[in-house]
Amino acid sequence: MERGVFTISLDFELAWGMEEKPLSPSFQQKMLWEVQKGIPTMLELFKKHKIHATWATVGLLFSGNGKEDPLRYAMTSIKSILSCPNQEIGTHTFTHYCCLADGQDKDDFASDLKNAVGIARRNGIKIKSIVFPHNQVNEEYLQICQKEGITAFRGNPQSWMYEARKGGKEPLFCRLGRLADSYINISGHNAFDLKKPSAGILNIPASRFFRPYDRFLAFFEPLKLRRILSDMKYAAKNNLVYHLWWHPYNLGAGREFKKNVQFLREILSYFSELSLKYGMESLNMGELTNKVTAND
């Protein structure tokens, strides 16, 4: 890249990402907060700092405006995302489809994705980017995405601890490794250069998950912020891409929400600084793909 790029992608799914388990009251509270406070706050901050983000949206959220069930339908939020400048609506499949789950196959995925792309199209949105639920990237399904007009997906960070696995089969040392890696530099900066793929769709790997505030690790929280800021600086100085992601509900509710918003504010202000100093730019996944493919 000729300059550093800061990319943000958000997995927008509300209760559809949790269908396996009954929703606890604290999750319900977080999700209500997400719609009422979280998304408007993020959009305001994105506008202020000229952040271009991709909202990987579960297709079922398009099926109602939220009055019927605010945890499952979110057309009102989708419209407010679209009315904020430089935001991209991508897909997180129609039903929050897990591509490595047992018992599903290519055809099931193809029809799910067709529904996701179709419901967006009927709302005037052309889907170009995908984030696979639970980050379960299934290489065999990338062609199906391409057939639906998708040009990029979010891959997993390169390090062993971020490898995609079927739900529940993840070794403990991977989870602990990722937790520790949020605070101290184990896997490196995870910033990367991007080249036009010779075939297929572009992989825009995640660099880091924006892990919410953890009151049990309160003492270490400043380290987590420092880790992200130093990754960003590294990317800005070396003309690399840095890709941060989270679920809007990760910002939480109540007091936790305030801490996370403060954290986010610091990250975005730092981006503004890097943009002035090193010319770092913010691009959503769609824009980044256009840039990479136009370059060659």
Ligand SMILES: [Zn+2]
């Ligand atoms: Zn998800």
